[in-house]
Amino acid sequence: MPELPEVDIIRAGLTPFVLGARLEHVTLNRPDLRYSFPHSFAAQLEGARITGIRRRAKYLLFALSSKKTLISHLGMTGNFRFDLPDPQTRGINHGFKKHDHVILELSGVNSPTPFLIYSDPRRFGFMDLVDDPQKSKYLKKLGPEPLGNQFNGAVLRQRFASRRTPVKTALLDQNIVAGLGNIYVCEALYRAGIDPRVRAIDLVDGSKRRSLQLEALVGHIKDVLGEAIDSGGSTLKDYKKVDGGTGYFQHSFKVYDKKGQPCSTKGCAGSIERIAQSGRSSFYCPVCQT
């Protein structure tokens, strides 16, 4: 579900409500999500205060007064919201909903309710508790943040130089650049006029035109992510902001999920096609993405 913009909106939405809050009680409604929760997970969290929330790639990092960091990945359908238990359904998930797997009971801040709920129907998300997030297996190999100065044409050229895989696939590889997902890769490639099937290495070793495309691609990635954040992210189905509102960037999609629709590039007579690449859908205009 959530790519970098959505995770960043969630981070921003949580911050005023959980910064400084104390984790009074933690309830796990099942022993695992994608992976098992770490040993004594709830007990280790209880009593700690949340001293900061950051985002790295698609991960949320909750810094705790215990000096541990709670790492949360939302997978495809993970979400946080504030809610109260429903007395009518006390039998299931302690009064919360079917896929409400983690209940964080907070105190000491002015949050909408004391209960911060992590919900995740498909359970592709996971949580971990670590001493040093930089060293964690999940974060240590990640590529640069696409919105940072560490991500630029020279860096992308270097990272593409050994990759014979399609540029679409390469951009989804979090070890090349961290935070892009299927939507924003499709949209950025469209803006850059690059066919998603072009091999990454060919943007490096190919023609002058290919080099210019790679250089432009960097700017389009930054632009599309920035615009999506400004629009509150993209809501397809599960994604909601912490306050329950939806994002709006889905209304700005040019190609994602637009199969059969006319290309919106001025003067282009093409229509959007859908192809499968490494098991995911790619949407693109075969006329103006070459």
Added chain:
DNA sequence: ACTTTGACCTGTGCGC
């Protein structure tokens, strides 16, 4: 080191 494939889950929408 790189590439490809399948696996992990549940829900929804479609064609019949």
Added chain:
DNA sequence: TGCGCACAGGTCAAAG
């Protein structure tokens, strides 16, 4: 209305 299938914002382990 029900059934079966395809597909969905992601990532990782395994195998070549």
